[in-house]
Amino acid sequence: MTTVWYPCCAQILRTTQWSLTSPNSARSRCSLKPVWCLRFGTVPQAERLEAFQPTGDPYTDELLSLGVDAGLHRIGCADASPLIEARNAIKRRIDGGLQDEMQFTFRNPKRSTTPNDALDGARSIIVAGLSYATPDVEPPFAVSGRVAKYSWVEYYEPLRRALTVVRDRLRSDGYRALVFADDNSIVDRAVAHRAGIGWYGKNANILVPGAGSFFVLGSVVTTAELATSSIVEDGCGACRRCLDGCPTQAIIEPGVVDARRCLAWLLQKPGVFDRRFRVALGDRMYGCDDCQEVCPPTTRRQLRVTPPEGARPWVDVEALLEMTDEELLDSVDWWYVAQRNPDWVRRNALIVLGNVGELGSPRVRDIVATYLEHPDPMLRAHAVWAAARLGLHELIPMHDTAPLVIEELRDLPEVRTTRAN
Structure with a gap:
């Protein structure tokens, strides 16, 4: 990793015994994890976005590559066992009244955390993210109303199209498969975390290494038994900008x-x-994008996409x-x-x-x-x-x-x- 040293790093060096090479070096290695760089504001958490982590299984990796070729920016694979941790988290929020009148996956926690209820005989879930990390646009009207980035256009439509390519390949190979996107049948962030798409941010979004959280998520639940992706390690460290920045x-x-x-x-x-x-x-x-717009992995993202035709910010x-x-x-x-x-x-x-x-x-x-x-x-x-x-x-x-x-x-x-x- 290339490390760019800032004054805060020099101050840290003077007061600690960490094993670091000279801060005057143009290229040096930092012995700390990238989360510390996020905390002190020195470098991005990842130097580039990887579309997927190879699983080592040729068939699984072929399916993941197929998704990338169809336009997906991040893709991974998880097993289809019940999402018990997510179910318990939903129940805790319901017990505390935190969901207010929101339904969606709160309507039936067991169903939304049991992939086998979405597809009988489910063995694996291919999960993907499509980025909407578009540049900001200046307000054009006398009284302009701001729209969150994920709703500038209907991003779920191209996400579903790309996932359908993967689904169709699975079906042609003799497996059953269904696409789910913006659907209360499955907790998308829980399966995304399990599939190695990213880690849970403190703003409750999935943060993709090198790209942040500006993603819509979807999945293909299938009866095929596939190799699984590795879970991504937490990258928030001591940062609390989203908690402090929420209006x-x-x-x-x-x-x-x-x-x-x-x-x-x-x-x-x-x-x-x-x-x-x-x-x-x-x-x-x-x-509202505030908790994402203050997030270092998101603001320093390596992936930026052009607003689609018809975008309405x-x-x-x-x-x-x-x-x-x-x-x-x-x-x-x-x-x-x-x-x-x-x-x-x-x-x-x-x-x-x-x-x-x-x-x-x-x-x-x-x-x-x-x-x-x-x-x-x-x-x-x-x-x-x-x-x-x-x-x-x-x-x-x-x-x-x-x-x-x-x-x-x-x-x-x-x-x-x-x-x-």
Whole structure:
């Protein structure tokens, strides 16, 4: 490994007896594990991304190579025994109420942690990741709503296509095989860890050596008995940037997220958006990448991909709030929207408008005024909040009798004086 020495390393050298070569050397070997380099900010955790670790079994490695040729960035193989550790972790989160109203793999922990329930006779699982590590894009609209990287386009579609190539090969060889991606039948991060895709980060994401966590995950469960990949050693060390960097402190301990505080979940959750976290929402319209964007293995990633055609890193919040139901849902057709109810998206947009809408803008004022008269009290309530944030108190109907609106009137936020971060 090539080591680049920084002042912090020189200070460490003066106060320790670690066996290191001279910090003045252009190329030197560090006796410490890469996790320490992550901690002190000197070098990436891995010099390059390896698409897979050879297992030594020709047939397994041929299948993994087939996945890479189909466009997958990382792939590995695990056995299909029950995921007992993941099942116990899910139960602990349910017992603590940390899942909030989230269903997905929480709906049936036994099923989602028993691969044999997904495919009778399952022996192996080929797990893969497709990177969405795209460069950031500047906001283009007067009021821009930020979209998390994984939802700029429908990334699961190309992931499924690539996994289907592997599935079809297994079927042609006489085995049964099924593809699972964005599916509550299997806990994707648990099988990804077992298959050597990466380690569990403290932000609860899978961190791929040399590439970080910007990956969508999927798998092929099969009756074929294949060789298994080696589990990746933890690479977080003493780093806690994700815990400290979460805008709502939703990561309550390493690897444990309280969904009741997580902006990514709150944006999808039906009902009134928790007042405690509306200002922290900032300009986020769908998802939140903060715990990944501060993560050293992710920020120093060796893999960067070009945004696909049609990628939408931002949405026009003003235009969205002026759309019909059909137009709105068509514009975000790959987002998860509870019950496909566009009003949950409008709710989020009203909060973003209150946070980053242009102060004094006639268009912003007209939009808020329209929603203050909306027939749905849930939307009127969020419009009251947005109006107060924007200093448009003269528009607020103080005599609205709907309970949700009365709640908002009792606890109006402070007026925003500048554009929120």
